[in-house]
Amino acid sequence: MSILEKTLTTKKATREAFGDEIVKLGKENKDIYVIDVDIAKSCKTSNFIKQLPDQHINVGIAEQNAAGLAAGLATTGKIPFVSTYAVFGSLRMAEQIRQEVCYPNLNVKIACSHGGLTPANDGGSHQAIEDMGVLRSFPNMTVIMGADYYSTRKLVEQAAKMYGPVYLRFTRDTVPMIYDENEEFTIGKAKKLQEGSDIAIIANGDTLRLAIEATKELEKQGISVKLLDMHTIKPLDRDAVVECLNVGKIITVEDHNILNGLGSAVCEVVAEEGKGKVSRVGVQDQFGQSAPYEKLLELNGITVENIINTAKEMLQ
Amino acid sequence: MKVKNISVEELKEIAIEMRKTAVTMIHKAQSGHPGGSLSAADLMTALYFKEMNIDPNNPNWEDRDRFVLSKGHVCPIQYSALALKGYVPYETIYTLREYGSPFQGHPDMKKCPGIDISTGSLGQGLSCGVGMAIAGKRDKKSYRVFSLLGDGECQEGQIWEAAQTAVKYQLDNLVVFVDNNRLQIDGFTDEIMPLQDIEKKFEVFGFETKRIDGHSMEEIVETLDEVRVAKNGKPKCIVMDTVKGKGVSYMEDVAEWHGVAPNDEEYKQAIGEISGGLK
Numbered sequence: 139m140s141i142l143e144k145t146l147t148t149k150k151a152t153r154e155a156f157g158d159e160i161v162k163l164g165k166e167n168k169d170i171y172v173i174d175v176d177i178a179k180s181c182k183t184s185n186f187i188k189q190l191p192d193q194h195i196n197v198g199i200a201e202q203n204a205a206g207l208a209a210g211l212a213t214t215g216k217i218p219f220v221s222t223y224a225v226f227g228s229l230r231m232a233e234q235i236r237q238e239v240c241y242p243n244l245n246v247k248i249a250c251s252h253g254g255l256t257p258a259n260d261g262g263s264h265q266a267i268e269d270m271g272v273l274r275s276f277p278n279m280t281v282i283m284g285a286d287y288y289s290t291r292k293l294v295e296q297a298a299k300m301y302g303p304v305y306l307r308f309t310r311d312t313v314p315m316i317y318d319e320n321e322e323f324t325i326g327k328a329k330k331l332q333e334g335s336d337i338a339i340i341a342n343g344d345t346l347r348l349a350i351e352a353t354k355e356l357e358k359q360g361i362s363v364k365l366l367d368m369h370t371i372k373p374l375d376r377d378a379v380v381e382c383l384n385v386g387k388i389i390t391v392e393d394h395n396i397l398n399g400l401g402s403a404v405c406e407v408v409a410e411e412g413k414g415k416v417s418r419v420g421v422q423d424q425f426g427q428s429a430p431y432e433k434l435l436e437l438n439g440i441t442v443e444n445i446i447n448t449a450k451e452m453l454q
Numbered sequence: 455m456k457v458k459n460i461s462v463e464e465l466k467e468i469a470i471e472m473r474k475t476a477v478t479m480i481h482k483a484q485s486g487h488p489g490g491s492l493s494a495a496d497l498m499t500a501l502y503f504k505e506m507n508i509d510p511n512n513p514n515w516e517d518r519d520r521f522v523l524s525k526g527h528v529c530p531i532q533y534s535a536l537a538l539k540g541y542v543p544y545e546t547i548y549t550l551r552e553y554g555s556p557f558q559g560h561p562d563m564k565k566c567p568g569i570d571i572s573t574g575s576l577g578q579g580l581s582c583g584v585g586m587a588i589a590g591k592r593d594k595k596s597y598r599v600f601s602l603l604g605d606g607e608c609q610e611g612q613i614w615e616a617a618q619t620a621v622k623y624q625l626d627n628l629v630v631f632v633d634n635n636r637l638q639i640d641g642f643t644d645e646i647m648p649l650q651d652i653e654k655k656f657e658v659f660g661f662e663t664k665r666i667d668g669h670s671m672e673e674i675v676e677t678l679d680e681v682r683v684a685k686n687g688k689p690k691c692i693v694m695d696t697v698k699g700k701g702v703s704y705m706e707d708v709a710e711w712h713g714v715a716p717n718d719e720e721y722k723q724a725i726g727e728i729s730g731g732l733k
Binding site: 192193195197198200202203204205206207208209210211212213214215216218233234237238241242243 | 582583588611619
């Protein structure tokens with residue numbers, strides 16, 4: 139059964155995937171460390187603390203120190219995961235990540251819950267809308283957001299097993315479980331959910347579910363959709379984007395500012411190739427506020443309806 | 455812990471070579487930071503030529519003592535130690551800040567053997583040292599971590615985040631030195647942003663502390679002897695009263711010599727003065 143035929147009923151937050159996978163990885167490899175900054179419960183590392191206390195450090199509310207400490211650990215062969223919220227992991231720690239992790243290319247992973255608009259009721263201060271863009275501009279950094287529980291677990295596992303800095307972004311809220319447990323993922327390789335010939339939709343993270351719904355509806359209306367899960371925005375799967383140029387028209391969908399994230403990364407390739415057209419669905423370069431998550435998506439046009447309308451406009 | 459059997463008098467002689475080498479590389483490059491390099495010269499000599507358990511032929515040896523130059527801009531004095539110890543050919547000093555040189559403007563662990571962590575952005579190095587020291591404890595290794603901070607650098611909040619972590623994790627394998635030369639780029643620290651009593655600050659954070667004359671090789675060596683045996687669960691902080699530009703009369707206590715290179719005439723005078731040893 140193809141993923142598009144599945145009824146997506148079960149839901150789980152992808153921060154849970156990190157919490158579960160990191161325990162498994164930590165047991166397999168004693169060099170895996172978790173560095174918490176006082177929000178272990180919220181970032182789902184409590185089990186790791188309980189089961190692997192000797193591989194755990196909590197520095198309190200001191201993110202900058204956490205990043206530097208992780209770099210120091212990495213120089214001794216450890217594989218530290220700094221666990222925090224995306225808004226702090228990308229911004230409060232940004233310079234430390236640049237200077238002490240990316241510049242010396244150390245094997246540090248930044249694992250962040252509360253990605254995008256998912257910390258909805260926390261308000262604009264806590265919604266990380268620019269994180270992936272910031273991290274994408276640091277040399278040596280890999281930037282990833284899985285779409286659901288199982289894909290996130292696989293991507294966390296791969297991040298632990300590859301050498302080098304990785305930024306992983308998770309959802310606070312639950313998202314539908316899209317993939318089966320046995321589905322394979324490769325960092326830097328887009329996951330093709332469906333082949334199509336009229337329009338291509340490239341989505342990632344918590345918005346993949348919206349892209350799936352939009353695809354189903356467009357197909358019903360006789361529009362053939364190619365659908366990609368671009369879980370890694372850096373290194374971007376350039377070949378997959380170039381393949382979309384055979385379709386010609388591309389919609390990107392992301393829970394991130396339309397500046398500097400997935401949409402921008404795709405536009406860079408399309409512009410360099412000199413053909414094709416892109417429409418970006420995402421956060422409209424504006425801060426959020428306290429509101430239900432779905433309401434915030436709606437305020438930015440990150441909806442099934444808007445994806446469908448955008449597709450139709452592009453096909454006119 | 456293997457400590458080299460070397461006398462204070464011999465260390466003083468090496469300190470002269472360290473200062474000469476640092477000033478020479480900055481003069482050749484016509485760029486770099488002489489003031490802080492000279493204030494840190496005596497400690498760096500004692501660490502590299504007596505105290506630290508290191509092997510220039512095996513710079514990545516996993517049981518080595520680590521050194522973190524948190525005030526990364528004074529790397530010429532660390533480069534002097536690396537060149538004199540043979541981590542790199544001595545002639546490397548003539549390539550400071552040049553394209554392709556292991557001696558980058560600020561320490562780069564990817565380009566230079568003997569650099570345990572890249573630094574350059576102030577306030578960040580100590581956190582890395584804390585990470586190394588925690589790893590040493592968890593892995594039951596006997597190596598120690600030495601880190602040199604500037605006094606001006608202690609204006610950065612992250613220093614204190616790192617300090618509280620060192621105390622929490624009982625890092626008695628971590629020794630922090632503060633090069634208290636009382637000057638920063640814009641002037642005296644007391645005018646730019648007073649630091650109050652740095653030693654007391656580290657003490658209330660939970661460090662075992664001591665304040666010494668950072669240009670007395672006798673005091674430095676004596677202090678390192680004390681620190682070596684103090685395995686009491688407390689990280690150590692040694693505040694060293696120093697003079698920026700120490701050993702070159704026209705640079706001493708002059709903020710402007712933070713980051714400028716001497717011209718040919720000034721260089722000649724500097725080498726002459728340094729050769730006579732510290733007064």
